[in-house]
Amino acid sequence: MALTRLTLPAANAGQHTVINVHHFGPENGQKVYIQAGLHADEHPGLLVAQHLIEQLSALETNHQLHAHFVVVPYANPIGLKQRSFGKVVGRCDWHTGQNFNRGMALDRDAFSGEFAAQFSADTAANDQRMRTSLREMVNQRLVGFEVESLHKLLLSQSIDAHYVIDLHCDVVALPHVFYGSHQPDEGRLLARCLNFPVCLEEDVTGTVAFDATHTQPWVLTQQHLTDTAFEQPCFAATVELRGNADVSDELAKQDCDGLLAFFAAKDLISGLPPAQPSTVAQTAIAVEQVKLINATAPGIVTYHCQLNDHVRRGDKIADIVLLDEPMPTRVAIIAPCDGLVFSLTNEFYVSPGQTLAMLATDEVQNKAGSQLAF
Numbered sequence: 001m002a003l004t005r006l007t008l009p010a011a012n013a014g015q016h017t018v019i020n021v022h023h024f025g026p027e028n029g030q031k032v033y034i035q036a037g038l039h040a041d042e043h044p045g046l047l048v049a050q051h052l053i054e055q056l057s058a059l060e061t062n063h064q065l066h067a068h069f070v071v072v073p074y075a076n077p078i079g080l081k082q083r084s085f086g087k088v089v090g091r092c093d094w095h096t097g098q099n100f101n102r103g104m105a106l107d108r109d110a111f112s113g114e115f116a117a118q119f120s121a122d123t124a125a126n127d128q129r130m131r132t133s134l135r136e137m138v139n140q141r142l143v144g145f146e147v148e149s150l151h152k153l154l155l156s157q158s159i160d161a162h163y164v165i166d167l168h169c170d171v172v173a174l175p176h177v178f179y180g181s182h183q184p185d186e187g188r189l190l191a192r193c194l195n196f197p198v199c200l201e202e203d204v205t206g207t208v209a210f211d212a213t214h215t216q217p218w219v220l221t222q223q224h225l226t227d228t229a230f231e232q233p234c235f236a237a238t239v240e241l242r243g244n245a246d247v248s249d250e251l252a253k254q255d256c257d258g259l260l261a262f263f264a265a266k267d268l269i270s271g272l273p274p275a276q277p278s279t280v281a282q283t284a285i286a287v288e289q290v291k292l293i294n295a296t297a298p299g300i301v302t303y304h305c306q307l308n309d310h311v312r313r314g315d316k317i318a319d320i321v322l323l324d325e326p327m328p329t330r331v332a333i334i335a336p337c338d339g340l341v342f343s344l345t346n347e348f349y350v351s352p353g354q355t356l357a358m359l360a361t362d363e364v365q366n367k368a369g370s371q372l373a374f
């Protein structure tokens with residue numbers, strides 16, 4: 001085990017911001033990168049990372065690791081400092097407004113036909129060449145704002161990994177996983193190992209978050225080639241650890257064990273007890289099949305559905321009680337389609353456009369590549 005502490009360029013006189021990077025296992029094979037808290041107001045992952053550090057340390061001592069595991073237990077110390085009247089407001093950078101989990105993708109134009117032309121029939125050599133190119137692109141990135149420095153520093157640790165896991169959470173939600181729609185087998189295996197019921201499969205060629213920043217270059221390059229160019233392109237996933245109040249050692253241990261079971265299934269860890277079979281039915285859909293249920297009026301919400309409900313078209317999802325009518329008046333929010341309620345925002349005073357719930361549905365609801373949250 002090794003711990004390195006990396007310092008961001010100072011954004012303010014007298015302030016130095018440090019990120020810890022924990023390393024486990026042999027460094028001459030595959031690389032696994034796991035981080036928590038890029039959205040600094042999402043805290044379940046911070047505890048899962050601590051469980052991972054403990055477990056990976058023991059596994060390393062027992063020579064059970066067959067890959068290099070890198071754990072960044074708090075990926076966003078800038079966001080952690082953004083405390084307002086007691087609450088951490090860590091989704092977007094206060095200085096620039098930038099969502100910490102957007103805006104770090106490598107230049108899409110770099111993965112052109114000319115770039116693709118350097119790859120040959122030797123897929124293993126192609127993998128190495130791609131990872132070298134990715135490291136160089138990150139190293140050469142020019143940065144200004146502190147959030148850009150943060151992204152560069154994180155990518156410098158992660159961009160060449162074979163597996164990238166970014167730990168997040170929702171507000172009130174069933175546990176779910178996002179990953180590229182080009183890697184359904186690995187994504188669904190990850191969800192089964194975690195015992196998570198919902199898989200959201202994403203077109204990674206458009207706007208991307210941290211996870212797909214790692215898979216997009218491989219996919220864009222492959223699009224210029226007829227034969228399969230790569231042996232083991234990066235697999236990356238955003239793991240949504242339920243809601244932000246779901247912080248407990250019991251859940252963190254369960255999620256840590258699920259992640260380790262996934263890596264054991266990939267032969268990167270040996271000697272673990274057999275994973276428990278998944279006990280939940282798996283719903284795997286494209287991200288475009290998520291229906292956002294939005295508020296249509298300002299007021300107080302009373303919810304008529306719960307997580308894991310299967311609502312039918314026409315069911316009442318919520319009432320919005322208007323506050324400025326002569327007598328109490330309610331606006332019903334009706335499900336426009338069938339779907340599984342997998343996320344609730346549990347906001348009780350809302351404005352028009354604000355999301356109340358998300359449904360996993362059988363039909364395309366949004367344009368490919370559209371974002372579910374700002």
Ligand SMILES: [Zn+2]
Nearest residue numbers: 039042168169
């Ligand atoms: Zn998040």
